[in-house]
Amino acid sequence: MENAVEVSELKKYYDDVKAVDGVTFTVETESIFGMLGPNGAGKTTTIETIIGLLEGTAGEIYVLGMETSEKISDVKKRIGVQLQDPSLFPRLTVGETLDLFAAFYPEPLSVQEAAEQVGLSSSLDGRINSLSGGQRHRLAVSLALISNGDIIFLDEPTTGLDPKARRDLWETIRNVRRNGSTVFMTTHYMDEAEKLCDELVIIDHGKIIATGSPDRLIEDNFPHQAVEFADPGLSPEDRNDLLGISASGGINFEENEGKVILYSEDVGKTVTDLIDYTRKLGIDLDNLKVRSATLDDVFLKLTGRAIENE
Ligand SMILES: Nc1ncnc2c1ncn2[C@@H]1O[C@H](COP(=O)(O)OP(=O)(O)OP(=O)(O)O)[C@@H](O)[C@H]1O
Ligand SMILES: [Mg+2]
Structure with a gap:
C-alpha cells in the first residue's frame, strides 16, 4: 500500500527566513504521525505546504500517491484539515458551519456525528461568535473530521483545551486511526x-533533528x-558506596533538588544492591521510583533547550 504522505527535501523560504529548510519524511497509512517542535519551528508552514495552501520553494510532496502540485484538487477531496487559526463565519451556527464544510466532500460524516466526536452535540445551534475559545477550537477539529477523509491534518489540535477535553480529543484521534484513516498532527506538547x-519527527528551525x-x-x-529516591542525608562515605552500587549496574550518580538519581542499564541489579545497602545502614528509602527518560529529556539533549509551553 502506498504511504499516506511522502515529503522529500521540502523547502519554504520567505526572503531570508528559512521557515522550512529541506525536510524529508514519510507518513504511513493508518498511523498517527506527529510533528513536534517549538514555536516558529516550521510546523504550520510544512502542513500548509503539504495541503496546497502554500507553494513550496523546492521539494516534492506526494499525498495518497498523488503529486500535489499536479493533483491538488483530487487530494483535497480526500483530506480533512484543521488549521491553527481558521477563519469562520461569526454569524453562522455550529451546525450550519459543519453543513457548509460537509458539502466539500464526497462522503462526509453527518453533522451530528462530527459534532459528537468533539463533544459539541449540544452546541449545534450556537453561533460561532458566542463560542468559547475551547469550543471554537474543537469545532475547527470537527471541520477536519467531517471530511471522513483518508488523512486528517490537525495543526496543534489540543492547544488551549482543558485537560479533560484534551484527553477526549486524544481518544477521538485514536478512533480516526482505528477507522482506517491516517492522522498527521503537529504539537509542542511532549x-x-x-x-x-x-511515529514522530522533531523539527527545529525548519530542519528535522x-x-x-x-x-x-x-x-x-x-x-x-x-x-x-529522596536524599536521606548521605555522608560522603555513603555517597562513595552508592557510586559503587551505581557502577555495578548503573552509569551515573547525581543529586538534584533533594533527590538522588542513579542512571542504570540494569535497573533490577541497581535496585537490589541499593536496598541491600541501605538496609544494612538502616537508611529508609523514601519515594523510591524507577523512571524512564521522557521526550523532554530527548528534546533538551538534541537542542540544548526545553520546549516552553504556554
Ligand atoms: N508569511 C510569512 N512571512 C514571513 N515569515 C513567515 C511567514 N509565515 C511563517 N513565517 C516564519 O516561518 C517560521 C516558521 O513558522 P511556522 O508558523 O511554520 O512555525 P510553527 O512551528 O507552526 O510555530 P507555532 O508553534 O508558533 O505555530 C517562523 O520563523 C515564522 O516567523
Ligand atoms: Mg504553527
Whole structure:
C-alpha cells in the first residue's frame, strides 16, 4: 500500500527566513504521525505546504500517491484539515458551519456525528461568535473530521483545551486511526507526542533533528533508566558506596533538588544492591521510583533547550 504522505527535501523560504529548510519524511497509512517542535519551528508552514495552501520553494510532496502540485484538487477531496487559526463565519451556527464544510466532500460524516466526536452535540445551534475559545477550537477539529477523509491534518489540535477535553480529543484521534484513516498532527506538547503518536519527527528551525517512534527516540538517546529516591542525608562515605552500587549496574550518580538519581542499564541489579545497602545502614528509602527518560529529556539533549509551553 502506498504511504499516506511522502515529503522529500521540502523547502519554504520567505526572503531570508528559512521557515522550512529541506525536510524529508514519510507518513504511513493508518498511523498517527506527529510533528513536534517549538514555536516558529516550521510546523504550520510544512502542513500548509503539504495541503496546497502554500507553494513550496523546492521539494516534492506526494499525498495518497498523488503529486500535489499536479493533483491538488483530487487530494483535497480526500483530506480533512484543521488549521491553527481558521477563519469562520461569526454569524453562522455550529451546525450550519459543519453543513457548509460537509458539502466539500464526497462522503462526509453527518453533522451530528462530527459534532459528537468533539463533544459539541449540544452546541449545534450556537453561533460561532458566542463560542468559547475551547469550543471554537474543537469545532475547527470537527471541520477536519467531517471530511471522513483518508488523512486528517490537525495543526496543534489540543492547544488551549482543558485537560479533560484534551484527553477526549486524544481518544477521538485514536478512533480516526482505528477507522482506517491516517492522522498527521503537529504539537509542542511532549506528553501528547509521546502518548499519541506512532511515529514522530522533531523539527527545529525548519530542519528535522530526529525521527522515530517515541520509544525509539527515547531509547536511542537515553538507553538508561533512572532510579530515584529522596536524599536521606548521605555522608560522603555513603555517597562513595552508592557510586559503587551505581557502577555495578548503573552509569551515573547525581543529586538534584533533594533527590538522588542513579542512571542504570540494569535497573533490577541497581535496585537490589541499593536496598541491600541501605538496609544494612538502616537508611529508609523514601519515594523510591524507577523512571524512564521522557521526550523532554530527548528534546533538551538534541537542542540544548526545553520546549516552553504556554
Ligand atoms: N508569511 C510569512 N512571512 C514571513 N515569515 C513567515 C511567514 N509565515 C511563517 N513565517 C516564519 O516561518 C517560521 C516558521 O513558522 P511556522 O508558523 O511554520 O512555525 P510553527 O512551528 O507552526 O510555530 P507555532 O508553534 O508558533 O505555530 C517562523 O520563523 C515564522 O516567523
Ligand atoms: Mg504553527
